[in-house]
Structure formats: C-alpha cells, structure tokens
Amino acid sequence: MRRRLAAVAVTLMATLVWPAVSLAADATSETIDKPTGTDHTLTTIFIIALGLPLLLAILTLIDIAVGRGKNDQH
Secondary structure, three states, X not given: OHHHHHHHHHHHHHHHHHHHHHHHHHHXXXXXXXXXXXXXXXXXXXXXXXXXXXXXXXXXXXXXXXXXXXXXXX
C-alpha cells in the first residue's frame, strides 16, 4: 500500500512541478540575456533529472498492476 501511495505522490508531484519549472524558466529568460551559442546542457540535465522519478513511478505502477509487487509465496 505504501508503494502505491509513493508512486501516486511522485507522479502527482512531477506533474505539478513541471509547469512551475517551465514557467520560472520563461520568466527569467526575459530578464536575463542568454549568451549566444548556448548548447542547453543544463536544461537537458534538469529535464532528465525531473523525468527519471516520473518514469520510475510509471514503472512501479505497471509492476503493481501486473502483480509482481507482491511478495506472497503460496
């Protein structure tokens, strides 16, 4: 039960955090000029860092739905 709640909480958190991060990035990009020729390395790192918990939550939900989340040996 705790794994299900954790998976749902992480998914909900990621869906709420993603728009806030993109809104904050848009707000700062208007006030600060980026140097020309940026390769967006930091942006890619943050996208991957935010996407990994979402991916793990989805995989956990699939694992629970399939029934492999149980440790019962009958």
